[in-house]
Amino acid sequence: MAKIKVALVEDSPVALEILKRLINSSDEAEVVGTAMEGSQALPMIANTKPDVICTDLDMPGMDGLEFTKQVMANYPTPILVVSNAVQPQDVDNIYNLMQAGALDFFPKPTTGNPTDYEKLTKMLVTKLKVLASKKV
Template structure:
């Protein structure tokens, strides 16, 4: 069975590294491209044709909301927003992102214990696996 291909768009190099490590440590999912901003992200999506796109919300230039709208226009794919601004209390952000086409949300991981790491990895990979099985309009 082929791996689920993921593109990561994240302006924080540290967060990008953590997310990439979490995803690539799974046997079912692999990161096929990364970008530090939305515009570069669109180029990478066109080149790699991923199954799922993971993006931050708060980025310079094209933010995650604008990026999600562009993805849905140009390369409809499941989008998972990974951000500090998608906590359960961030109702407006979540609503706007869902309107734009994002399918799920994941609060950005902070460094923690090994137990946290395994739990984060499991949750993130499960979300990606579920999204990969969804068909976008």
């Protein structure tokens, strides 16, 4: 079975590297492109045609909300928002992102603990598999 193609949009080099490692460590998904913010990501999305996009919310330039709106208008693709700003208490952020077309949320990984790493990989890849099966 073909791997799920994932595009990452994240302004933190550390978070970008962690997400890339989590996804690429799975047999079921691979990162096909990365960008540091939304306006850089749009041409990358057009070129790589990912199955799922993971984006941060708070980024300089085009933020995750505006990026989600642009993707849905131009390249409809399932979007997973990976951010510290989508915790259960962040109701407004989550609502606005859902209205814009984001399908799911994942708190940004912060740990270096190897057991957490495996659990995070499993949770993240499960979300990617579910989203990759959705038509938007």
